[in-house]
Structure formats: C-alpha cells, structure tokens
Amino acid sequence: xxxxxxxxxxxxxxxxxxxxxxxxxxxxxxxxxxxxxxxxxxxxxxxxxxxxxxxxxxxxxxxxxxxxxxxxxxxxxxxxxxxxxxxxxxxxxxxxxxxxxxxxxxxxxxxxxxxxxxxxxxxxxxxxxxxxxxxxxxxxxxxxxxxxxxxxxxxxxxxxxxxxxxxxxxxxxxxxxxxxxxxxxxxxxxxxxxxxxxxxxxxxxxxxxxxxxxxxxxxxx
Amino acid sequence: xxxxxxxxxxxxxxxxxxxxxxxxxxxxxxxxxxxxxxxxxxxxxxxxxxxxxxxxxxxxxxxxxxxxxxxxxxxxxxxxxxxxxxxxxxxxxxxxxxxxxxxxxxxxxxxxxxxxxxxxxxxxxxxxxxxxxxxxxxxxxxxxxxxxxxxxxxxxxxxxxxxxxxxxxxxxxxxxxxxxxxxxxxxxxxxxxxxxxxxxxxxxxxxxxxxxxxxxxxxxx
DNA sequence: CAGATATTCAAGGGAGTTCTTGAATAAGAC
DNA sequence: GTCTTATTCAAGAACTCCCTTGAATATCTG
Numbered sequence: 001x002x003x004x005x006x007x008x009x010x011x012x013x014x015x016x017x018x019x020x021x022x023x024x025x026x027x028x029x030x031x032x033x034x035x036x037x038x039x040x041x042x043x044x045x046x047x048x049x050x051x052x053x054x055x056x057x058x059x060x061x062x063x064x065x066x067x068x069x070x071x072x073x074x075x076x077x078x079x080x081x082x083x084x085x086x087x088x089x090x091x092x093x094x095x096x097x098x099x100x101x102x103x104x105x106x107x108x109x110x111x112x113x114x115x116x117x118x119x120x121x122x123x124x125x126x127x128x129x130x131x132x133x134x135x136x137x138x139x140x141x142x143x144x145x146x147x148x149x150x151x152x153x154x155x156x157x158x159x160x161x162x163x164x165x166x167x168x169x170x171x172x173x174x175x176x177x178x179x180x181x182x183x184x185x186x187x188x189x190x191x192x193x194x195x196x197x198x199x200x201x202x203x204x205x206x207x208x209x210x211x212x213x214x215x216x217x218x219x220x221x
Numbered sequence: 222x223x224x225x226x227x228x229x230x231x232x233x234x235x236x237x238x239x240x241x242x243x244x245x246x247x248x249x250x251x252x253x254x255x256x257x258x259x260x261x262x263x264x265x266x267x268x269x270x271x272x273x274x275x276x277x278x279x280x281x282x283x284x285x286x287x288x289x290x291x292x293x294x295x296x297x298x299x300x301x302x303x304x305x306x307x308x309x310x311x312x313x314x315x316x317x318x319x320x321x322x323x324x325x326x327x328x329x330x331x332x333x334x335x336x337x338x339x340x341x342x343x344x345x346x347x348x349x350x351x352x353x354x355x356x357x358x359x360x361x362x363x364x365x366x367x368x369x370x371x372x373x374x375x376x377x378x379x380x381x382x383x384x385x386x387x388x389x390x391x392x393x394x395x396x397x398x399x400x401x402x403x404x405x406x407x408x409x410x411x412x413x414x415x416x417x418x419x420x421x422x423x424x425x426x427x428x429x430x431x432x433x434x435x436x437x438x439x440x441x442x
Numbered sequence: 443c444a445g446a447t448a449t450t451c452a453a454g455g456g457a458g459t460t461c462t463t464g465a466a467t468a469a470g471a472c
Numbered sequence: 473g474t475c476t477t478a479t480t481c482a483a484g485a486a487c488t489c490c491c492t493t494g495a496a497t498a499t500c501t502g
Binding site: 004006007008009010011012013014015016017018019021022023024025026027028031047048063064065066081082084085087088091092093094095096098099100101102103106107109110182 | 225227228229230231232233234235236237238239240242243244245246247248249252268269284285286287302303305306308309312313314315316317319320321322323324327328330331403
C-alpha cells in the first residue's frame with residue numbers, strides 16, 4: 001500500500017461518525033432525539049446539563065451530520081438527520097449490551113428491579129391491538145407523543161398518570177410504553193397501575209423500535 | 222429525574238463502544254479483522270503503524286469487548302468478538318457515507334476512478350455461481366481466504382495475479398472480490414484482467430457483506 | 443535452560459475533549 | 473425601534489487521547 005495517507009484520511013472520516021457518538025451526554029441526546037425533534041433548552045433539561053454545554057454537544061452532532069436543525073418561532077429544533085441514525089444507535093446499544101463489561105450492573109442500577117413487572121413483546125402488542133382487547137398508554141412527554149406514537153395509543157405523560165387513573169377502563173388490560181428499555185417511565189406507570197389494582201404490562205422496548213419495525217404509527221395530538 | 226448520576230453512568234458505558242471505534246486507526250483494524258483473525262504484527266503492517274501503537278489500539282478494542290484474543294504458537298491472534306461487531310461497523314460506514322461531509326471526495330481520493338470498472342451485485346453473483354458460468358477470484362491475502370471465503374472462489378492474492386493469469390480459463394467471465402467497497406484489491410485485479418483482454422468485473426461489496434447475508438461460504442485452504 | 447522473538451508496558455509531549463463562565467448574537471414580540 | 477430570550481461564541485482549566493521511544497515480559501524453540 002504505497003500511499004497510506006489517503007486511506008488514513010478516509011478512515012479518519014469514517015471514524016468521525018463514531019466520535020460524534022463517543023460521549024455519554026451525546027448518546028443521551030441521540031436517545032431523546034430518536035423520539036422526535038426537540039429544542040436546545042428542552043434537551044438540556046433532559047440530559048441535566050447547562051444550555052451552553054448542550055448546544056456545544058449538539059453542534060458536534062451537527063458537524064458529523066447526524067442531526068439537522070430547523071427554526072420554529074423563537075426556538076431552534078434539532079432532529080436526527082435520518083432513521084438510519086436511529087438504527088445506528090440501536091445497533092450500538094446491542095453491541096454494548098453484548099460486549100461492554102459491567103453494563104448490566106449499570107443498567108440495573110439505573111432502571112432498578114424489573115422482576116415484578118409484566119412485559120409484552122412488540123408482536124403480541126400488535127396482535128392485541130388488532131383484536132382491540134388492550135388499552136395502550138404512551139407515558140412519554142406529550143411532545144414526543146405528538147412527534148409520533150403507536151397507532152391507537154393514548155397520551156398519558158407519566159406525571160399525569162395518577163390523576164388520570166379514573167379515565168382508564170378498569171376492566172381492560174393496560175400496556176404502557178416509553179422511549180425504550182433504558183427508559184423508566186413505563187416501569188413507573190406499570191407499578192402505579194398495579195398498585196391501583198389494574199392488569200398492566202410494559203412493552204419490552206420503546207417507540208423507536210416499533211417505528212423502525214414499520215408497525216402502524218400515527219402523528220399529532 | 223432525581224438521580225441523573227445513574228443514567229449518566231449507564232450512557233457513559235454505552236458510549237464506550239463508540240469510543241472504541243472513534244479513531245481512524247482502530248476503524249482500519251476493525252475493517253481488517255472483519256475478514257478474520259490476524260496477529261498483532263500483521264495488523265501493524267496493514268495499518269502502517271508501529272507494533273507498540275497497534276498493540277495499544279488493540280487493547281483498547283479489547284477493553285471495550287469488541288475483540289478477543291487467542292494464543293497460537295508464538296503469536297497472539299485478535300478477532301472480532303462476534304459478527305454483531307462487523308454489523309455495527311457496516312452500519313457506521315453506511316451512516317458516514319450518507320451523512321459525513323466530504324466523505325465521497327476522500328473515498329474517491331483513495332480508491333481512484335472506478336467508472337471504467339464493471340461491477341456485479343451479490344444477487345447476480347449468487348445466481349451465476351449456481352449456474353456455474355463464472356470464475357470467482359478472492360484477491361485478498363491468503364490468510365483471509367483461509368479464514369473464510371465465498372464458496373467456489375479461488376484464492377489469488379492480488380500480488381500473485383499477474384503471474385497466474387495463464388491459469389485462468391481465458392473464455393470465462395471473471396469476478397474478483399476483496400474486503401469491501403473501501404478496498405482496492407479487486408479494482409486492481411479487474412484492471413489487470415481487462416488489460417489482459419479478459420471479461421472481468423468486481424463484486425460491489427466484499428466478503429463480510431456476503432457472509433453477513435448468509436450466502437454460502439467455505440473455510441480453509 | 444538459554445536465546446529468540448512477539449507482544450506489552452511505561453513515561454512523556456503535543457493535541458483534542460469536556461465542562462464552566464460570562465458575553466455576544468439574532469430572531470421574534472411588543 | 474427597543475426589549476426579550478433562545479442560542480451560540482470564546483476563553484480557560486482539568487482531563488483524556490495518540491503516538492513515540494526504549495525497556496520489560498512471556499512464550500516458544502533448540
């Protein structure tokens with residue numbers, strides 16, 4: 001290989017993509033953006049960082065081409081530049097789950113004990129939705145529901161669930177979902193519902209996986 | 222979110238995986254290892270770096286769990302710890318191709334002008350292999366052929382091709398393949414064959430894509 | 443057991459990353 | 473046109489990453 005310089009430059013560029021994801025805070029940003037577009041301040045709240053720092057991370061993602069922006073009124077909204085980025089993030093998570101030492105412990109420390117929670121697979125939920133014998137709750141923030149949700153699901157942000165328990169048909173089997181397996185909203189929802197004596201389960205993964213599997217989705221309020 | 226610390230730690234761990242790939246030299250290593258196991262010294266030659274530096278990069282990949290080692294005689298062989306890692310690498314390449322600014326130019330600078338080269342898709346090659354009306358040449362180093370190759374292909378490392386032109390049936394349509402679209406061995410092979418008046422094409426991608434699509438492969442000399 | 447050799451370790455300089463702070467910018471609102 | 477406010481910019485301290493160099497380690501070979 002005479003000119004390794006050209007090869008090195010090419011692979012450096014390929015690695016740019018990995019560099020963009022090579023930070024815990026940016027990984028959190030991608031995870032939230034996989035649910036739909038969000039403003040800078042909003043994202044800063046999500047990842048518990050200053051707005052300035054969040055803005056800098058977002059610009060790094062922008063330079064790598066993983067996200068794009070649009071102005072909407074007084075804010076700037078960031079979103080993933082294509083569904084392929086969401087796929088990359090899910091693939092990376094799978095690899096980390098399978099290969100990164102100590103990940104399981106960290107996940108357990110964050111999500112807590114799930115052993116008492118009933119779960120449901122995507123396929124089972126699809127069947128039950130078709131049969132119509134299930135109430136599906138989207139317990140993510142309402143902005144994420146508007147950006148896209150499982151068709152037939154109702155938006156009940158986790159913070160509102162307790163107050164709205166009465167609105168949910170007490171005889172129905174309830175399935176709650178959120179951002180994915182590293183999100184605890186659906187867990188909280190199932191616990192709350194169980195305490196209230198309801199038959200409840202969480203969807204194993206989240207909305208991005210549902211959408212990526214090309215299952216029925218809807219948009220808007 | 223009361224304790225963001227646990228979430229931060231979890232996402233830092235997920236990002237470890239990206240950090241491992243977030244370097245051009247390590248990307249080159251993964252690209253070579255996607256063809257099969259190799260020794261440290263061998264890999265150092267491939268990526269044009271010192272053995273010490275290569276060893277350090279490999280250990281970083283090892284710590285992230287993306288590769289594993291085995292001792293074989295006097296050397297230590299590194300290999301990808303699962304096919305999932307190869308999938309991650311291919312996904313990252315696709316994202317970079319689609320989203321990283323200036324990548325096309327860098328690719329063109331490395332692989333040169335491919336406009337004069339005939340190409341063949343995986344599907345077409347599979348059909349022709351089944352029909353038996355094609356000669357398939359694996360022009361990678363012979364170690365990579367041994368680690369795994371397209372079933373029915375002959376090993377003709379690119380350096381040996383000129384000397385072995387006479388061995389190739391002059392009436393047959395020839396298809397050459399190598400590591401993938403960022404590898405130039407098959408290009409060189411097709412040019413050489415064309416100069417010799419042969420009907421030749423390169424497989425669009427490489428062996429890892431063939432294997433990942435679960436098409437027929439074989440192992441050994 | 444001694445020698446040979448593949449690999450790893452350790453230390454260091456230069457470059458890049460991450461987060462903080464405070465100021466600058468620029469678009470919408472009044 | 474001025475005020476408001478969401479976002480970005482700029483500079484700097486602490487830290488990590490990357491490559492080099494030379495030495496240490498550990499396994500095979502004879």
